Amino acid sequence: MLAPMQGLTNRALRSIFIDWVRPDVVFTEFLRVRPGSKKALSSIDKLEASCRSSSVPLVVQLIGKDPEALEAAAETAQDVGAEHININLGCPFGRMNSGSAGGALLKNNSKLPEILNKLRSTIQGSFSVKVRSGYDRSDQILELLQLFEDTGVDFLIIHPRTVVQKYEGSADHGVTARVVSNTRLPVIANGDIVCVEDGQRVFEQTGAVGLMLGRGAISDPYLFERLRGNAPEIPSRRDRAAELQRYIGEVVERYKDIYCGDVQILNKTKAVLSQINDTDFRKEIKKLKRAKNIVRFADHLEKLGYS
Numbered sequence: 001m002l003a004p005m006q007g008l009t010n011r012a013l014r015s016i017f018i019d020w021v022r023p024d025v026v027f028t029e030f031l032r033v034r035p036g037s038k039k040a041l042s043s044i045d046k047l048e049a050s051c052r053s054s055s056v057p058l059v060v061q062l063i064g065k066d067p068e069a070l071e072a073a074a075e076t077a078q079d080v081g082a083e084h085i086n087i088n089l090g091c092p093f094g095r096m097n098s099g100s101a102g103g104a105l106l107k108n109n110s111k112l113p114e115i116l117n118k119l120r121s122t123i124q125g126s127f128s129v130k131v132r133s134g135y136d137r138s139d140q141i142l143e144l145l146q147l148f149e150d151t152g153v154d155f156l157i158i159h160p161r162t163v164v165q166k167y168e169g170s171a172d173h174g175v176t177a178r179v180v181s182n183t184r185l186p187v188i189a190n191g192d193i194v195c196v197e198d199g200q201r202v203f204e205q206t207g208a209v210g211l212m213l214g215r216g217a218i219s220d221p222y223l224f225e226r227l228r229g230n231a232p233e234i235p236s237r238r239d240r241a242a243e244l245q246r247y248i249g250e251v252v253e254r255y256k257d258i259y260c261g262d263v264q265i266l267n268k269t270k271a272v273l274s275q276i277n278d279t280d281f282r283k284e285i286k287k288l289k290r291a292k293n294i295v296r297f298a299d300h301l302e303k304l305g306y307s
């Protein structure tokens with residue numbers, strides 16, 4: 001599965017993955033659900049939620065803390081065509097968290113049963129939960145499994161860091177393995193899978209039914225194909241240069257369809273570049289990130305791999 005990633009997995013970027021490497025499932029970025037808001041979802045969020053592809057299921061992810069507002073947002077998402085809906089119980093950042101949504105729902109989880117019950121009774125397709133291992137204890141997740149089962153959640157995605165940990169340290173897939181052996185729900189493992197070896201190790205270690213790829217996939221969309229054995233595990237420098245050129249060029253092209261003006265297209269493309277961590281191409285990526293306009297950007301992109 002391609003992970004939900006704010007600022008990244010919009011409909012244009014998702015379409016590249018769908019067309020090129022066909023993840024089994026893709027997710028929207030989180031859609032914010034504000035308490036008491038009359039508009040359950042913004043018009044752009046409705047557009048994202050309605051963007052179904054004929055070949056790859058789309059899961060719409062909601063983030064919020066108010067049971068009624070979340071229920072209304074799920075209804076609205078379904079009205080515009082969403083089939084599968086996920087609730088974010090992991091985001092460790094900013095307003096989402098301080099507003100008791102996302103990962104903060106694990107800190108104070110008194111509303112969680114009501115939220116899950118309301119969503120379950122509203123959602124007609126699959127209902128999934130994306131969750132950290134806990135708020136500040138990595139075994140908290142084990143105490144939540146019964147609730148997830150009792151409220152009719154269809155599957156879980158676990159990113160085994162605590163909310164307090166944010167992105168520090170590493171994902172502890174020993175926790176994922178414990179979750180798998182303590183629930184009858186299908187578990188998808190997420191976190192720090194950036195190469196084939198990582199994916200194989202996590203599969204073997206955890207018994208998870210699937211993997212969700214975030215930063216690793218944004219850095220290298222072909223990771224899906226590498227994991228399936230359809231592309232080299234580790235590409236040569238030359239092949240990677242060609243892949244990067246094609247990928248970044250395509251991001252710019254598809255961003256022209258959804259963003260207005262060169263500045264916005266460039267900034268949004270740079271967010272993708274920020275996830276590309278190849279030591280071999282550090283200099284080239286830096287140049288691309290510094291490009292002040294599309295022409296300079298295209299110029300640097302053309303030279304990628306030749307320096």
Ligand SMILES: Cc1cc2nc3c(=O)[nH]c(=O)nc-3n(C[C@H](O)[C@H](O)[C@H](O)COP(=O)(O)O)c2cc1C
Nearest residue numbers: 003004005006029030088159191192193213214215
């Ligand atoms: C820039 C960024 C944006 C993210 N946005 C979301 C989001 O909208 N919803 C969500 O559930 N997780 C979000 N995440 C978390 C990822 O989906 C994923 O759980 C996390 O990055 C760990 O997986 P990875 O190591 O494969 O990246 C985000 C992560 C990053 C780095």
